[in-house]
Amino acid sequence: MSLVALRKVCKSFGKHKILKDINLTIEKGEVLSIIGRSGSGKSTLLRCINGLEKIDSGEIIVNGQVVTQSRNVLRKLHREVGIVFQSYNLFPHLTIEENITLGLTHGKGISLVTAKIIAHSSLQLVHMSDKANDYPARLSGGQQQRAAIARAIAMEPVLLLFDEITSALDPELKSEVVHVLEDLAVQNRTMILVTHEMAFARRSGTQLVFMHDGRIWEKGHPEDLFQSPKTEELKLFLSSVMI
């Protein structure tokens, strides 16, 4: 069974249809990149997968569980699905270590001692062991985003979601975050990324989805889509981002 399955998912905000009849499956170990223009519904799709947005119709199944808006379902889902946001969203009043241990102790019920050990190994994965006791405001954007990634992977989720996590960063800071993403992809983690990092999507992705006007316009192996896009829309989009 697929780790994630979306069937006929529709979602609108008011009269505006954001997602139109989305069908998509993701297998364990896949790295799926979602590309498309802003407003094409990419981020909304990602947010629906972990229940942050309520879908109007259709069905989303994650790890065998139907995603609903019930608090209990969502709490269980959020132990299994991690998300990293474009704006990092670290807790500014907590140190980096506390940012990571909070979800472990109060979300997963792990003891603080164990949580700290896990926090340190996650920080190692993002090359930030020396920043454990710093407050977020003292870190650069790239460091904050890597800390946010460490916070998400510390929960040991079966699925990781990344919502345009490099979009707020300067080019040089982008690359340090992309390096971390590449490390994660190599570790066989299941990941879904909404991204503008075309090089990453092409190199490390196993599946690529191009969204346009609320629909999955094209999907397939990244290399095939980049080499020979079938639709005019994808050709146009690629030529506009691959300058």
Added chain:
Amino acid sequence: MRTFGISEFGFLIAGFRWTVLLSLIAFSGGIFLGFLIALARISHFKILRYISMSYIQIFQGTPLLIQLFIAYYGFSVLLNLKIDAWTAVSLAFTFYAAAYLGEIWRGAIQSIPYQQWETSQCLSLSYYSQLRFVILPQAFRIAIPPTVGFLVQLIKGTSVASIIGFVELTRAGQLMTNVTFQPMTIFPIVAILYFIICFPLSRYGKKLERGFDVTRGITQGM
């Protein structure tokens, strides 16, 4: 006619004690009740939001003096229950403080970006844990200046209680003026007595605010 001396000053100090005590009661009662009101104001349940909002609007939309009168006379007229001035002013000030503190804290809680709620939810935190560990610690810092500001206002506002015959500092000053005819000796002393509790409180509020500033003025990427 008496002149202002040690025993007159002692009378002012006795009134001063009641002012401090009344302020403490209104603080602690107001903080407790106000916290519940703030939580009700941000509740998912419409009915709680509605009730708490009505409560706030009633207490903010009517003069404190009238609230005092209603508390004082209301019990005896409506419930045929004789309560003393002390109980009446304690109740009235507690409910009054709760309305304002509730609204101040509601604002502080809602000024925390919704992403903080969303992110903590995505770490599988319960609503209680979200509030306790993520939202309230941040809202607390924001709420300190307006809270301290209101508490200082409240201490000075307790002088209104003199109207229903409660002998706190202001009332004590009036009584002593009546027997000594030395208003310009007594009221400056009364003013100084208010000042020596209000001023340190304001200063302490500033200190507290700085103590909680872990971001050290650097803006955090949202």
